[in-house]
Amino acid sequence: MKQIIPVTVFCFSIILLSINGLPKTHDTCLVLYIFDGDTIQVQIDDAKETVRLIGIDAPEIKHENKSGQFFGEESLKYAKTLLQAKTIRLERDSLCADRDIYGRLLRYVYIGDILFNAKIIEDGYAYAYCTFPFEKKAKFLELEKEARRINRGLWAAVTEGINQKNQNQVNSQNSSITSTTDSSCKPEFVASKKSRVFHHRDCELVKSISQRNLLFFNSYEEATHSGRRPCKVCRGTKEGAIASKNATKTPK
CATH class of the missing domain: 2.40.50.90 (OB fold (Dihydrolipoamide Acetyltransferase, E2P))
Structure with a gap:
């Protein structure tokens, strides 16, 4: 037992x-x-x-x-x-x-x-x-x-990252454009590969050009010889570029 x-x-x-x-x-x-x-x-x-x-x-x-x-x-x-x-x-x-x-x-x-x-x-x-x-x-x-x-x-960071992804890309492009064009030794005139218009490098509309489409010209003559015309906002001049800050049009 x-x-x-x-x-x-x-x-x-x-x-x-x-x-x-x-x-x-x-x-x-x-x-x-x-x-x-x-x-x-x-x-x-x-x-x-x-x-x-x-x-x-x-x-x-x-x-x-x-x-x-x-x-x-x-x-x-x-x-x-x-x-x-x-x-x-x-x-x-x-x-x-x-x-x-x-x-x-x-x-x-x-x-x-x-x-x-x-x-x-x-x-x-x-x-x-x-x-x-x-x-x-x-x-x-x-x-x-x-x-x-x-x-x-x-999850907040993921959502914010998704919402701001495009804006960050634009900011990066604009920063690159600024760093490329704010020195006197850099090309003075800028255009888009997809446009028949060129701008002074300080033109406000330059910021809307995609970085992969950027073209640069060392002179006004070089820009016009490419078959492009001056931007109607900045007129291809520094003085006109100052006025472009109030423009809302985008390059065509």
């Missing part, structure tokens, strides 16, 4: 494990180092362990032989602000292995009652990483969707 009880308890434990998956651990530990937004190093008892946070993918930062990804430094700074030198709690997921193929612990990270894995997605500094199953997958996807909807963190 004495031998039956231990065996029964052991079998019951095996059944519970098969139903509930791997047991969760709640290790309290100190954060020693933060590699990026989804990978940290911690001290557990006498051992140092690298922890890969479950369910998130933070942008990579620049390494010696690897270029960084968009918003990587911002994500790292965010993680450092919340985790650096903090005492945290680690928790396993019953659907995940204990370690990944690189030997890193796979864990949820809690700061008090705050689940950092969820918060970094919610605030827009990491993506939901759903290649492998985990218990909080649906929640993390919803957090990412909401962060994207309200333009938080990297």
Whole structure:
């Protein structure tokens, strides 16, 4: 009878494990180092362990032989602000292995009652990483969707970048034109490859010419010999170019 009880308890434990998956651990530990937004190093008892946070993918930062990804430094700074030198709690997921193929612990990270894995997605500094199953997958996807909807963190930068992409290209072109034409040693007259009109380099309408279509002439005669006529706004002169600042027409 004495031998039956231990065996029964052991079998019951095996059944519970098969139903509930791997047991969760709640290790309290100190954060020693933060590699990026989804990978940290911690001290557990006498051992140092690298922890890969479950369910998130933070942008990579620049390494010696690897270029960084968009918003990587911002994500790292965010993680450092919340985790650096903090005492945290680690928790396993019953659907995940204990370690990944690189030997890193796979864990949820809690700061008090705050689940950092969820918060970094919610605030827009990491993506939901759903290649492998985990218990909080649906929640993390919803957090990412909401962060994207309200333009938080990297999503705000992405949206702003898309909205300003064309404007940035125009600004770059205008800057290039200005740097090319504001010196007395540079060609004084400018035209577009697609136009039969030429301008004085200070003409306001020069800014609307695409950089790839720019043509330069060293003299008024050279410009006219190309078969082009002076711009009706600046008339091909510096004096006329000053008046062009109030013009709204674009070169034809």
